[in-house]
Amino acid sequence: MSVHESIEAFARAVADELGPEAVSLSHEVIDRYGEHTLPAPDTKPGAVVYPDSTRAVQTLVRLANRFRVPLFPISNGQNIGLGTRSPVRAGQVVVDLGRRMNKILEVNEKLGYCVIEPGVSFQALYDELRNRDSKLMMSPTAGPVQGSVLANALDKGGGCGAYADHFGMSCGLEIVLGNGEVIRTGDGALAGDQHPNWHVSKYSFGPFLDGLFSQSNFGIVTRMGVWLMPRPPHIEPFFFTFEEDDSLGEIIDLIRPLKQSNFVPTLIRANNELYLLSSGETNPEYAASAGKRTLSDEGRRALRKKHGIGAWTVSGAFYGASQAALAPNIERLRRHFTASGAGRWIPLDEAEQIGPLHIAISSNTGVPTNNELKMLSWRPGGGIIWLSTGLPMLGDMAAQFQREARRICESNGLEYMLSNVCGPRFARGIHSLIYNREDADEARRADACYRQLAEFYASHGVFVGRAPTLYQGFHHDQRMSELNDACHAIKQALDPNGVIAPGKYGIA
Numbered sequence: 001m002s003v004h005e006s007i008e009a010f011a012r013a014v015a016d017e018l019g020p021e022a023v024s025l026s027h028e029v030i031d032r033y034g035e036h037t038l039p040a041p042d043t044k045p046g047a048v049v050y051p052d053s054t055r056a057v058q059t060l061v062r063l064a065n066r067f068r069v070p071l072f073p074i075s076n077g078q079n080i081g082l083g084t085r086s087p088v089r090a091g092q093v094v095v096d097l098g099r100r101m102n103k104i105l106e107v108n109e110k111l112g113y114c115v116i117e118p119g120v121s122f123q124a125l126y127d128e129l130r131n132r133d134s135k136l137m138m139s140p141t142a143g144p145v146q147g148s149v150l151a152n153a154l155d156k157g158g159g160c161g162a163y164a165d166h167f168g169m170s171c172g173l174e175i176v177l178g179n180g181e182v183i184r185t186g187d188g189a190l191a192g193d194q195h196p197n198w199h200v201s202k203y204s205f206g207p208f209l210d211g212l213f214s215q216s217n218f219g220i221v222t223r224m225g226v227w228l229m230p231r232p233p234h235i236e237p238f239f240f241t242f243e244e245d246d247s248l249g250e251i252i253d254l255i256r257p258l259k260q261s262n263f264v265p266t267l268i269r270a271n272n273e274l275y276l277l278s279s280g281e282t283n284p285e286y287a288a289s290a291g292k293r294t295l296s297d298e299g300r301r302a303l304r305k306k307h308g309i310g311a312w313t314v315s316g317a318f319y320g321a322s323q324a325a326l327a328p329n330i331e332r333l334r335r336h337f338t339a340s341g342a343g344r345w346i347p348l349d350e351a352e353q354i355g356p357l358h359i360a361i362s363s364n365t366g367v368p369t370n371n372e373l374k375m376l377s378w379r380p381g382g383g384i385i386w387l388s389t390g391l392p393m394l395g396d397m398a399a400q401f402q403r404e405a406r407r408i409c410e411s412n413g414l415e416y417m418l419s420n421v422c423g424p425r426f427a428r429g430i431h432s433l434i435y436n437r438e439d440a441d442e443a444r445r446a447d448a449c450y451r452q453l454a455e456f457y458a459s460h461g462v463f464v465g466r467a468p469t470l471y472q473g474f475h476h477d478q479r480m481s482e483l484n485d486a487c488h489a490i491k492q493a494l495d496p497n498g499v500i501a502p503g504k505y506g507i508a
């Protein structure tokens with residue numbers, strides 16, 4: 001049977017077993033699911049299927065094994081800049097779990113968690129908590145509000161607030177393996193159907209398997225427990241801004257003790273001006289060089305002046321009983337960040353007047369927002385690639401790496417946009433490469449820029465976290481072969497015919 005015939009036979013069998021509404025071979029649907037924002041042609045799936053239950057997912061996996069058809073699971077397919085909803089390889093059948101498996105199965109007010117299916121979006125969870133008048137709050141990302149909470153956690157995404165490590169805050173999974181079997185992780189694995197600890201006890205008896213299903217292709221996750229924080233009576237976002245590019249080192253050294261001591265309970269972000277301002281502006285010099293040159297230093301300074309921010313802006317929030325109760329914390333932070341004279345406090349009422357800072361205000365108060373998506377309009381043509389590196393929380397190192405990364409971006413005619421997502425010891429460095437995907441030369445430069453940045457970081461021992469589908473094979477090959485062999489052995493054991501997303505994160 002040819003690949004095409006296998007997919008047609010698979011689609012007929014799916015329609016027979018799960019109903020015609022569970023599968024689509026329409027050209028329009030296939031084109032839409034193939035779209036992405038990366039510098040390569042669209043990656044069209046062979047078909048799209050829509051399961052409505054764990055049992056239906058099992059049926060799809062069983063049929064995929066029978067017809068030797070590769071599947072690519074998505075939840076809501078909002079992975080913009082990382083592959084969107086397109087499969088890692090053309091011809092794979094997209095399993096769109098989000099369309100019909102989108103229930104919030106439980107909200108536990110006392111214990112502070114919810115249990116969700118793949119299609120529950122940040123917006124849906126936010127709305128549900130509000131409608132229930134819940135005392136709990138969620139940790140939104142700065143990304144699309146329709147993104148899936150479960151998929152974001154599986155892909156090791158990060159949000160805002162104290163519960164920002166989304167995979168860290170997940171607890172207890174249900175998974176359909178590539179061999180069609182269903183497993184429950186953690187205390188959910190106990191035989192029987194009573195599992196009071198499934199979504200409250202992260203580490204159970206035996207090895208911790210949950211991690212195997214993050215950024216991998218060993219199974220399809222159909223249910224997840226997610227921990228939620230009690231909403232504090234008052235949340236006070238804060239902002240500090242620094243004028244110079246070279247202030248990054250000082251900023252990182254100032255943030256480290258605040259996080260190690262947990263004086264600031266939320267994640268702290270240190271974003272450069274173009275990362276922030278791209279969601280409120282279009283590149284004013286794009287037309288003059290037809291996108292060939294990066295925005296000039298004078299252009300950057302003019303935009304900073306217009307919005308009242310410097311080269312780097314620090315954001316986070318305090319939790320407490322009231323604004324008055326938190327005033328001493330803000331004062332202590334103000335002294336901390338302004339001691340050298342390089343930093344300036346932006347009072348909250350001033351920050352509220354600065355459009356690009358609204359994203360941090362919303363996210364830190366638990367409200368999802370689509371405002372950051374506007375950064376895709378910084379240049380025409382809709383191209384965006386995320387490069388997620390990261391560094392130890394050491395000022396010297398951060399300063400040195402930002403200089404070279406800036407040079408690499410500018411030598412490719414692209415703006416340097418960086419968000420440092422700072423924890424106690426490590427800062428994830430999210431580089432946003434925005435380019436015109438409809439301009440072949442610009443797309444080529446964006447691709448070169450991603451690879452040069454990744455190679456520069458790797459040459460200093462710094463690896464990436466989450467990666468766009470287009471570069472997963474490239475990063476896989478940067479790793480020690482013994483670790484790759486271990487991943488392939490696990491793949492063989494759990495998915496012997498390799499039906500779940502072969503090639504995802506480089507694992508075939």
Ligand SMILES: Cc1cc2nc3c(=O)[nH]c(=O)nc-3n(C[C@H](O)[C@H](O)[C@H](O)COP(=O)(O)OP(=O)(O)OC[C@H]3O[C@@H](n4cnc5c(N)ncnc54)[C@H](O)[C@@H]3O)c2cc1C
Nearest residue numbers: 074075076077078079080141142143147148151157158221
């Ligand atoms: C402007 C902008 C800002 C962003 N900001 C952030 C941010 O602050 N933090 C952040 O983390 N992300 C951010 N993102 C990235 C992205 O949009 C989110 O991570 C998104 O929420 C992912 O959810 P999804 O439904 O789109 O996932 P999907 O596209 O459905 O899936 C994401 C990945 O998980 C896998 N997957 C999905 N469901 C399953 C399943 N059930 N079983 C097994 N594997 C599965 C998929 O194969 C894919 O690899 C941003 C994006 C943009 C464009």
